[in-house]
Amino acid sequence: MNIARPSVALIALCAALASPLARADAVATTVFADTFEDGSVADWSVSASANITVPVVTVRSDSVHEGLGALWTYFDAPGGGQGAGQVRASRVFNAPVAADYTLSLWARSAPCSGCTMFYDVLVDGVSLARTAAPNAFEARSFTLSGLSAGDHVLTLGIYTTAASSGRFNATFDDVRITTLAPVPEPTSAALMLAGLGIAGFAARRRQR
Structure with a gap:
């Protein structure tokens, strides 16, 4: 019985599609970004202490x-x-593969007389930073090591020790989460499956 095998070219094509970023100069893939240019926070949830x-x-x-x-x-x-x-704002983001990710953003907190103001950064409830940075924005970058594939929660907010009167705030801009790990593109994955399906169909036809 002769069993048809997929051609070498087809196997090479499928391998290439399965690893679209597997090359020497890896390009960071953005899995989450919010620059707040749309003026909306409808997709962020709000929480606060009692x-x-x-x-x-x-x-x-x-x-x-x-x-x-x-x-x-x-x-x-x-x-x-x-x-x-x-006071905190939270939003869900999706990590397409288990890998290391980088969270970058700009942040500041308001000055306070008689108290301390901080900006908070958390992922999945774990604090990455509680920093006092009055008035001036500062760039921050955090490595999310070994993040599992699936949904995660990013939380940004303000924390104060004792604010007796006035407005107290923390501000965030240009929030981005990226990874250097290979992230298969949906179209590439679909083409790979289609190629394997064609190869399997050809093999069955040759067996008859």
């Missing part, structure tokens, strides 16, 4: 790193009150 009664997460244009908008997390503390706590 004593923050009016948490606000919005896009504003009066303090940005670049472009027209930046993510603001803030609250207004009543005069004489004690507004110690946090």
Whole structure:
């Protein structure tokens, strides 16, 4: 019985499609990005500690790193009150493969008299940074080592030790998550499966 085998050319084609980024000069693939230029935070969820009664997460244009908008997390503390706590914005992102990823962003926190203001950065509830950076934006980059494939939660926000009166905020801009790992493109995966299907069909025809 003669069993037809896929041609060498077809096997090479499928191998190439299966590893579209497998080359010496790997190019970073962006799996998540938000520059807040669309002016919307509808896809971010808002949370706050119990004593923050009016948490606000919005896009504003009066303090940005670049472009027209930046993510603001803030609250207004009543005069004489004690507004110690946090306001956070969270959003789900998908890691297509298990690999190392890089989270980069610009962040700042408001100055505070008599308290300390921080910006918070977390992934899956794990704190990556709690940093006081009054007024000036600073570039931050974090390595997400061995991130599993699937959905994860990015959280950005403000934390203050004790805000007694006024507006307190942390601001974020140009948020991006990338990886250097090979990420198969959906179209390439579909072509590879189609090629294998054709090869299998040819093999069955030759067996008859």
